[in-house]
Amino acid sequence: MTGAAGMIGRKLTARLVKDGKLNGESVDALTLTDVVAPEKPAGFKGTVATKTADLAGPGIAKELLEKRPDVIFHLAGVVSGEAETDFDKGYHVNLDGTRALLEAVRRQHQVDGYKPKFVFTSSIAVYGTPFPDDGIPDDFHLTPLTSYGTQKAMSELLLADYTRRGFLDGVGIRLPTICVRPGKPNKAASGFFSGIIREPLAGIEAVLPVADTVRHTHASPRAAVGFLIHAAGLTREQLGPRVSLAMPGVCCTVAEQIDSLKRIAGDKVAARIKRGPDPLVVRIVAGWSERINAERAKKLGFKAETSFDEIVKAHIEDELGGKIPA
Amino acid sequence: MTGAAGMIGRKLTARLVKDGKLNGESVDALTLTDVVAPEKPAGFKGTVATKTADLAGPGIAKELLEKRPDVIFHLAGVVSGEAETDFDKGYHVNLDGTRALLEAVRRQHQVDGYKPKFVFTSSIAVYGTPFPDDGIPDDFHLTPLTSYGTQKAMSELLLADYTRRGFLDGVGIRLPTICVRPGKPNKAASGFFSGIIREPLAGIEAVLPVADTVRHTHASPRAAVGFLIHAAGLTREQLGPRVSLAMPGVCCTVAEQIDSLKRIAGDKVAARIKRGPDPLVVRIVAGWSERINAERAKKLGFKAETSFDEIVKAHIEDELGGKIPA
Numbered sequence: 001m002t003g004a005a006g007m008i009g010r011k012l013t014a015r016l017v018k019d020g021k022l023n024g025e026s027v028d029a030l031t032l033t034d035v036v037a038p039e040k041p042a043g044f045k046g047t048v049a050t051k052t053a054d055l056a057g058p059g060i061a062k063e064l065l066e067k068r069p070d071v072i073f074h075l076a077g078v079v080s081g082e083a084e085t086d087f088d089k090g091y092h093v094n095l096d097g098t099r100a101l102l103e104a105v106r107r108q109h110q111v112d113g114y115k116p117k118f119v120f121t122s123s124i125a126v127y128g129t130p131f132p133d134d135g136i137p138d139d140f141h142l143t144p145l146t147s148y149g150t151q152k153a154m155s156e157l158l159l160a161d162y163t164r165r166g167f168l169d170g171v172g173i174r175l176p177t178i179c180v181r182p183g184k185p186n187k188a189a190s191g192f193f194s195g196i197i198r199e200p201l202a203g204i205e206a207v208l209p210v211a212d213t214v215r216h217t218h219a220s221p222r223a224a225v226g227f228l229i230h231a232a233g234l235t236r237e238q239l240g241p242r243v244s245l246a247m248p249g250v251c252c253t254v255a256e257q258i259d260s261l262k263r264i265a266g267d268k269v270a271a272r273i274k275r276g277p278d279p280l281v282v283r284i285v286a287g288w289s290e291r292i293n294a295e296r297a298k299k300l301g302f303k304a305e306t307s308f309d310e311i312v313k314a315h316i317e318d319e320l321g322g323k324i325p326a
Numbered sequence: 327m328t329g330a331a332g333m334i335g336r337k338l339t340a341r342l343v344k345d346g347k348l349n350g351e352s353v354d355a356l357t358l359t360d361v362v363a364p365e366k367p368a369g370f371k372g373t374v375a376t377k378t379a380d381l382a383g384p385g386i387a388k389e390l391l392e393k394r395p396d397v398i399f400h401l402a403g404v405v406s407g408e409a410e411t412d413f414d415k416g417y418h419v420n421l422d423g424t425r426a427l428l429e430a431v432r433r434q435h436q437v438d439g440y441k442p443k444f445v446f447t448s449s450i451a452v453y454g455t456p457f458p459d460d461g462i463p464d465d466f467h468l469t470p471l472t473s474y475g476t477q478k479a480m481s482e483l484l485l486a487d488y489t490r491r492g493f494l495d496g497v498g499i500r501l502p503t504i505c506v507r508p509g510k511p512n513k514a515a516s517g518f519f520s521g522i523i524r525e526p527l528a529g530i531e532a533v534l535p536v537a538d539t540v541r542h543t544h545a546s547p548r549a550a551v552g553f554l555i556h557a558a559g560l561t562r563e564q565l566g567p568r569v570s571l572a573m574p575g576v577c578c579t580v581a582e583q584i585d586s587l588k589r590i591a592g593d594k595v596a597a598r599i600k601r602g603p604d605p606l607v608v609r610i611v612a613g614w615s616e617r618i619n620a621e622r623a624k625k626l627g628f629k630a631e632t633s634f635d636e637i638v639k640a641h642i643e644d645e646l647g648g649k650i651p652a
Contacts, residue, residue, distance in 0.1 A: 087432075087491070106413075128567065139467050140467060141465050141466060141467035141468065142467065142468065142483075143486070143567065143568055144483070144486075144487070145490065145567060147487055147491070150483050150484070150486070150487040153483050154480045154483050154484070157468075157470070157476050157479050157480050157483075158476070158480070160469070160470075160476070161470070161473055161476040164471065165413070165473070241454065241469065241471060242469055
């Protein structure tokens with residue numbers, strides 16, 4: 001697992017340890033890597049190898065394959081805001097890192113026929129405006145309007161080609177915005193979607209940098225982990241040649257998010273959201289998709305929440321011990 | 327101009343020298359590069375620099391920009407058949423070479439604001455089956471089924487991002503199959519489309535590796551040069567954020583190609599076409615688009631032939647001195 005020290009990485013690790021199984025087989029060994037040290041998970045009976053490294057660095061990807069993992073979860077990536085402000089870093093991590101990992105698998109495949117399942121986290125940022133009014137269909141073309149979206153779309157193309165050539169068995173899942181992200185804000189331009197729920201629930205103010213008419217599609221961290229596990233179990237036949245697909249989520253406006261927070265935690269909590277327009281965030285978000293139809297993913301059994309209330313409740317259950325702070 | 331020693335490169339050079347102007351300005355200097363030595367064009371009054379090099383090699387792209395060309399024609403590439411049989415070479419030339427050139431422009435832009443027009447030759451191989459029955463629309467998604475198509479689609483994504491960021495002014499033209507290619511067969515899987523016209527006209531046998539029901543879209547080398555010149559003159563406003571687009575061409579079956587040859591050169595010439603199925607070519611061609619609508623290109627003023635007869639006649643005029651050999 002790359003990006004193992006990140007929020008989704010830690011939750012996926014915890015889920016794998018808790019389940020003890022993946023695709024019906026026991027999880028015996030984990031190789032966890034990130035640019036910051038991944039924690040060894042508590043209570044895991046198998047072996048764990050951790051590596052703090054730049055995936056695009058020479059020899060790193062090869063080293064990570066030493067134990068020939070049956071499933072690779074490639075989560076590592078620089079987030080959208082940072083990929084936009086640091087052009088070089090975005091391409092280095094999001095494109096070169098992905099390519100280095102794919103190449104290491106191919107080289108190994110040529111040596112011993114190694115052919116893992118390769119689960120790649122892509123993003124709905126691969127889509128760019130203008131969008132159809134009735135939502136983005138599964139065959140919508142990829143016209144990213146950010147460097148982040150470009151890097152994800154390029155990685156999807158590589159993944160499809162490496163899969164077609166038989167070097168690995170790839171699946172790319174285009175995550176909607178993950179909400180509510182726990183912990184501190186990150187550099188993602190989408191960070192405020194979580195901040196306006198998380199911070200008020202923690203008793204502190206949150207800044208809303210866009211208009212509350214902004215519509216977007218969200219899934220909880222719990223749902224995202226579920227997508228990854230489900231993706232790992234899909235067969236080559238189920239996926240066909242188009243190996244990357246959009247994930248389902250809850251489509252709602254910022255105003256509807258705030259309404260959910262009010263319903264669940266009260267007006268006093270929701271009043272902690274303050275307006276503070278940020279032109280860079282407004283510009284980036286304006287190029288993002290609003291509604292993702294994700295028909296293919298739903299047919300393939302991917303499951304997300306069905307209302308934003310459920311997303312707020314999942315956050316309270318998973319991060320706040322089920323209690324709404326006063 | 328990269329790929330300047332190739333067939334299109336030589337014809338484009340000749341056209342630029344003949345016209346003496348591009349976008350209403352005089353052509354004063356040419357920088358020509360390729361992996362084999364480009365010829366200095368006869369009769370050119372301006373300065374010519376030639377460079378025989380691997381575009382992806384260290385420092386090469388930077389060196390090519392020494393004279394700060396106002397227009398870059400990036401034609402260099404490994405053809406489809408070779409990109410499929412030599413995976414490393416295909417990615418090295420078609421992806422890394424393109425990226426090296428784009429990066430060199432970006433670095434120069436950061437130094438002195440250099441911002442050239444960048445005309446990139448993409449291909450209809452960026453499309454993959456299944457296709458709509460009524461032809462491929464301009465907003466059809468890119469789902470290449472070859473490594474070549476993958477490399478072209480990735481390069482298009484880079485071109486759009488570098489354009490969006492303001493480093494250069496990009497336009498990508500998705501060429502249909504160029505037919506009739508003069509000279510010797512190359513390693514392109516599409517080579518037979520030309521071979522079955524060119525070889526019989528030259529008095530020799532040609533092998534048809536696919537069924538004559540195969541439908542495809544073609545444009546002459548003369549039309550392709552016209553596309554490149556026209557693309558160089560398009561403005562940022564005309565192109566908008568979707569900088570790559572499909573070019574028009576003549577959509578016909580192999581049988582219709584052969585009928586044209588019969589009409590123009592007679593049954594005896596057409597009888598030099600022999601059947602010889604090639605599974606690799608059949609497989610690659612089966613993943614290609616048949617009909618390209620190219621509405622956007624037509625609206626933007628790109629012009630191709632309107633019948634395959636015109637394509638055969640263009641070949642006879644441009645390559646055979648206007649005479650049909652006995």
